[in-house]
Amino acid sequence: MNVVDRRWFARLGTAAGLLVTLVALLLAPAAPASAHAVLASSSPVASAVVPSAPAEVVLTFSESVRKVTGKIRVIAPDGSRADRGEPTFEGALVTVPVDPSGPRGTYLVSYRVISADSHPVSGAFTYSVGAPSTPPTDSGVESRANPVVENAVKVAKYLGYVGLLLVVGPALVLAALWPHRLSRRGPARLAWAGVGLLALATLAELWLQVPYTAGGGLTDVTGAGFSEMLGSTYGTAHLVRLGLLAAAAFLLRPLTRGPVGRADALILAVLGGAGLLTWPLAGHPAASPAPAVSVAVDAVHLGSMAVWLGGLVMLAVFLLRRADERELGAILPIWSRWAALAVAALLLAGIVQGLIEVGGVRPLVDTTYGRLLLAKVGLFALVMAVAAYSRWLVRRRTAAQRPVPVRRAIWAELAITAVVLGVTATLVQTTPARVAADDVAGAPAGYFSTTLTSPIYSLQVELDPAERGNNSLHLYAYTRDNRPQPVAEWKVTAALPSAGIEPIDIPLLPLTDNHVTGEINFPSAGEWQLRVTARTSDIDQATVTATVPIR
Known part of the structure; x- marks a missing residue:
């Protein structure tokens, strides 16, 4: 197959991948953006004593929520089910039909729903008819996700980040900085490892989302649950990511074998930018008070991270070992400028997103999200100190003659940022500080x-x-x-x-x-x-x- 045929084959494969992506987008649900929901009020009110049994229980959440089948229950004082039929969902309002002829005493309302940022929201409260009694119990609704599943989700997200930077780094360096005399076999293997890791992580996230939202174990995945998940914004974003990854893979192949034309490089960059949007669209940013801004800055944040860390991996593993003094003298100053721009974009986007998700100074120290964000900022400051040392070596023009100190500094950057990625994987699974600080589930003081x-x-x-x-x-x-x-x-x-x-x-x-x-x-x-x-x-x-x- 000659060069022209290979390019046409690559573009045909890219078109097929984009077709899959288009189908996923057409099947996407038209859901309004909203935030990580909390229970704002209920009727009857939590802990209230009402004269007679109501015919319905109304849950009002802070934002729109979706159903988790069979996970909203009303338990009568004798332990029997008092709810009758399926609850109705109207945005933030959930209405649960209840048997009005139920016995007197204390009722338990337990719920588990999905907020717009794809995280489960669960809880319980009681109300009493006539007079309080010993509250019943309900084992049908888990108060939190299965710990194994919860940790597996974080691992899958971490591997997804690693796969992303292993794709972006080789693609960027091979397209713009790779010396012609050096073999592309090593970077090609790294890039394909990134593609495989990213695809595996995306599939794992799709599978794990079902038991994560339902509160089950790793194997508690039903056809109905999987279908509900695929029909959500979360499922659509991940399917689109897989389609874009497949399309990009057809253009990545010729890039790993030799230089490509400007048009193919531009198409690959566009696919990469579109793929970056699937992360914020499946998480907190799409559900923030300013979703358009949050999605954009989070994509910039993620893309800057991938460029910076992916480039560092290429430098540490290949270029500083294989390139000669003349090549390093040309490559390192260019990379230094690129890294500075990526870090500046990373920092600016992080600040904007932090301001949106935290919403104040007090939530920064009073919530888990805020404390994790502070830890990430501290680690990032440490990385910046190491990066400044690397830039100082480059500016002294000694890095090309003595690359060992630069290599050590880069490995230090990568080691610290590996921890940063771990904190980030946990952060995206944590309730945003702006919501956690205002969690008013139940009957708040003064209500x-x-x-x-x-x-x-x-x-x-x-x-x-x-x-x-x-x-x-x-x-x-x-x-x-x-x-x-x-x-x-x-x-x-x-x-x-x-x-x-x-x-x-x-x-x-x-x-x-x-x-x-x-x-x-x-x-x-x-x-x-x-x-x-x-x-x-x-x-x-x-x-x-x-x-x-x-x-």
Whole structure:
């Protein structure tokens, strides 16, 4: 096969890989971006005592969530299942049908759902009907992922990072810096090892995501679970990564045998850039408060890491050993500038992403995510010191004559960054600090809840955090026999007569036909009067009032 035929074959293979990628994108779900979810409120409220058994339990998360089949359960005081039928998911709202004729006592609600950043969110709380009793237990929903699976996911992500830099490093150096007289066999083997490692890690992540989200062991993978995972954004991103990797492999082959044309090198660079986006699209960045910015800066962060570390591997393993003094004199200054640019981009992107994911100074020290990020920054500073020493050697023009000190410095950089990659693999599996610091699952301090009754309905009122400033209000209407009561029109006001504050209208947003939410800013503390009017038909209307202590 001549050179022209090989190039056409490579481009044909690339087109086939891109076709697979396109199919995966077309099958991708259209899901809104959101953050690592936490349980923001529930009805009945956690630890509340209600007069009669509700017909449904409503879970309101901080962001949209997806279902894990069979992992939302309501356990009655006698240990039997009180939930009836499948829960319904509407963005951040999950409604669980419950048997309203259940016994009196304490009920346990356990849940496990998937947040938009592909991490499982689980927990449990209790409420009581009539009077509290000994809480039941539920072994059907795991509170956390299986430790073996959880660690295997981190290992797979670590190997994926290693595979990425082993592909990027050889491809970059062979395309731009490799001396013509040297054999490409060693770098080719390294590049193909990277391709294999990256493909293996991606497949492992796809497999492990099923038991990771369901809380099972390594072999607890069902067809339904695997299908659900592949239909998610996480599954689509990984399938796209495999397709792009297959397409790039066809262009990587001629590069490992000799110089390639500018067009093929450009196509390979574009495929690499597109592949980098699959990491943030399957993790925290796609679910951040600024997803477009987060995805872009995380891709830059990852790409800069791959260029820098991949290039260092090529220098340490091949160039500093095989290139002569004249070749090193030409290569090292160019590489030094490239490394400086990569590190600058890495640092800038890391700062931007850190600011988005941490959200303040206190979460930096009060959360696991923040502490891991501080450890990563400390290790990175140490790497920068070693890198500065390497650049100093290059600027002195002695590296080409005496490459041993440079080689030692590069090996030191690689050793420290190997630890950095391990911290990163753990970091991407950890709840972002901005979310962990605000985790309000259950009944937080200051949370106000009460049940009001009228001749035509009962009303569950929930206000969070019941203090000066912005507050979230949730209202749930039920019939006298505790079934959801559709409401045609709501009107709610809040007043503080003791301070001369006249009634303030609270705008409401309907979430379901019996559930509305609204936001209100209480300007001062005191005993606020909350007045709710609900019209259930053309002629049926009733007004209830509550006194809400605002701190």
